[in-house]
Amino acid sequence: MGHGAFVAAAVLGCAVAAAAGQTAPTPFDPLPGAQRERYRMDFRKNFYADDASWRADVERAKALAGEVEARRGHLLESAASLLDVLDRLRDSEDLLLKLYAYGEFTSAVDTRNRRYLEAYEVLRAEFDAKTSFFKVELRGLDAARLEAFLKAAPRLAGYRFTLDDTLRWAPHTLSEKEESLLASLGPSLEGWPPALFQLDFDRTAFPQVAASGKTLDVHRDYETLLRDPDRSVRERAFRAYYKSLREISDVAGFALLKGMQARNAEAALRGFPTYYHQALFDAYLSRPELDNLYGQIEAQLPLYREYQELRAARLQRDLGVPRAEIWDQEMPPAGAPQPRFTGDEACRLGIAALSPLGPEYARELNRLLDPANGRLDIAGGPNRGQGAFCEGNFAYFMDNYQGYLNDVATLVHESGHAIHHQLVLNHRGSLYYSYGPAYMTESFATFNEWLLRDHLLRTAKDAALKRAVRNESLNEMMLLWEIARRAKFEMVAYDRVGAGQITDARGFDQACEEVGRSYDPAFDRYLELEVHWMRKHHYWTVPGYYFNYVVAHMLALKYYQLYQADPAGFSKRYTAMMAQGFDRPAAALLKDFLKIDLRDPRLLEGTFAMMRAELARAPK
Ligand SMILES: [Zn+2]
Structure with missing residues (x-):
């Protein structure tokens, strides 16, 4: 899942580049000296x-x-x-x-x-x-x-x-003949909607916007445009992008509709009300469990609203505008210095931050992150793949390490995947037992990001840094509602397609707008957001997957809450759960090791209390 946008301020003991908007940044080499050569995979x-x-x-x-x-x-x-x-x-x-x-x-x-x-x-x-x-x-x-x-x-x-x-x-399960028929038709039935969605974008000439002396594409460069210091550029980019999305939404909506109908039809043969129910069943979750989580998340919407207002007030002050608009939301905090870490510093920071997870975890993490072992490959160069990933318990690849705190967060996140596999291998003798629902494995990786922030909050001596990390913690916590909104759209869409209430792209607009409005007043103010569903390729490429992000985000927060209450006790039970592998349904693992009950109507009470406290501490 997306790795926390972790933009923070100066850390003691790491290089600090000049604040954005001031003089030219101090040249920073994320892999100085021999590091560039050492961070290569052996x-x-x-x-x-x-x-x-x-x-x-x-x-x-x-x-x-x-x-x-x-x-x-x-x-x-x-x-x-x-x-x-x-x-x-x-x-x-x-x-x-x-x-x-x-x-x-x-x-x-x-x-x-x-x-x-x-x-x-x-x-x-x-x-x-x-x-x-x-x-x-x-x-x-x-x-x-x-x-x-x-x-x-x-x-x-x-x-x-x-x-x-x-x-x-x-x-x-259907008869053998039916199953083999479905399996053989699968690629033809499933393959075309994501391909058509991609084609819809590929063949569209998106508008260009002149910004900071360059000409940028509103689709490809949208994130950059939304950070442009010129407010009118940001507004033009937003309006032009969403106008284009509206224009091409008919074809993407057609692909989504037909894909959902086909999956719903097959799910019906298998005895599920919709494909979404089937996807939940496959992940050992049920609609009542998910409804329980949504219910608790939605009951706390006032907390989210309070956060949005605080954020808007800060943006208004930073930008000197009477009202923060949607195209202002991505602007970084004014004057926040960007901490940078060399590769060596990042590995040391990761190891220190995750040390509460116990000696075995620490030993394996050291083995992974010691560049002498040749399991890291993070120095950029020509002909490199994109992104960052671990595979199994083996190694870590990042396309081009830049030394930002966000890169360190990615490192601890991906390491979390690798060490999870390693612990299972150590305890069960095979990686076979480490395959489980994505919301579980992602929650393990995401929790590491919380440990990193927690470590910085406890050890950083610089008040400005602490403020910045606090701010990031808060932003990360509050993502819960945004993720829940996106996931709920998909659930509602499957229901409505199943009931014949959605018959074209307009139906998706309506579902998106209704779910959006119940979560975020921005959907009332900006009509453009009706086509927001066009911005999550997951609905086409990994149907019925997005709820994993909600559950993983929620679980990682829950772990963090439990960890804060009892660091040593929690860490012990938590790593034992990880090392056990998936020998029983995920819900049972959570219950047996951590007493987390996904059906508990008060499951998130303590988690929301933690979030409320974070909001109260947030710099005004
Ligand atoms: Zn991940």
Whole structure:
């Protein structure tokens, strides 16, 4: 999920560039001296010494696929047969993940080298084809047989969650013929709406706006334009962008509608009211649980409103305007110095900030972030991939490290993904158990950003810095309502498409406006925001996924609240939960380890109290 916009002020012990709008910034080298060379990935050390050892793993994965395939038609013949297949699938996943990570990282550091990634993709497709019978045959398992198998082969209990998951899906599974028909039609049914959405943008000539001596594109450069010091530029960019979005919303809306209808139709065959219900079921969440969260979030809208007013007042003062408009919202706080950290400083800061998570976490994090181990690749250059990511427990890639606090936040976030995997590997012997709902894995990564801010708040000696981090903390907390609004739009849209109430792009406008108005008065003031739904590609590219962001954001805040009340106790239970892997539904993990009950109507009480306190502390 988006990594916190973490713009703060000077940190003691790190270089500070001149404040925005003053003289030319002090030149800052984020990777000075030998650092540029040291922050390169060592593929030989961390992946494969040579092509022969890479090839050996490819062959091993192929052999495992063959061994699994040999059980086709005999999967449930005995407990031993089932256990044997599960063991091999588990081992295959470890192998495949390493091959995938190798492909991803080698192509990220040099986009011209797609060889290993493409080889992986071919291998994966072959593997899936050979082993797809597993899911189909496993459907023959019922509760009674499972119990008998568990008695015959007690080690099967280690796979209990996988097996229960199958039983759980049984009532929603179609006949083998229907399933294979749907699977074969899948790419044609699912592939075109996101492609058409993209095409809609690609073929549009968006207006250009002259800004600060350059000509910028309102679509591609929107974020830059909204930070332009010239207010009229910002307004023109906003108005022109939303006007264009309105013009192309008919086609994007058509793609969204047809995609939703197709998914709803398939979900109906499986016995779900809408595809959204199915997506929740798949994530071990239910509509009542989600409604419970939305209910609590919406009950606290006055808190959000208070924050918006505080922010508007500050913008008005900073910008010297009578009323802060929507195109002023992205303007950085006036005169806030931008702290910068070298690569070495960032790693040390990350390690210090996450040290409350205990000795094992710290040891693994040190291993990841010590550049001597060659698991980091953050120095920019030609032909590099975009963004920042960790894959499995292996390594960390960032396209071009610049040393901003936001980059440090990204580092601790992504490290959170890697160390989660590592802890599961340490405790369960395989990465197989680290796959769970995105809202859980993202909550682990996002919580690290809270620990980073918390660490800075506790250790920074500079009052201006503290103020700035406080401000950022507050902004991050209050994102909850924005994320909830975007997620709720999608839920409402599926309901209305299902009920035949949305039949074109105007229907999406209406849903967007209604949900928007209930969350944010800006939707009353700016008619343009009706087409705001055009700005989240997720609705097309990862349908029914956005709620993960709400739950992850909410959970990370909840962890932070619990952590503040009992740092040592919470950290212990929390890392134990992470290390356990997904051996039971996420809701059960949360309940068993952290006493977090997603059905509790008062779940967020303490969290909102923490947020209210943060708002009260915010610099006026
Ligand atoms: Zn993430």
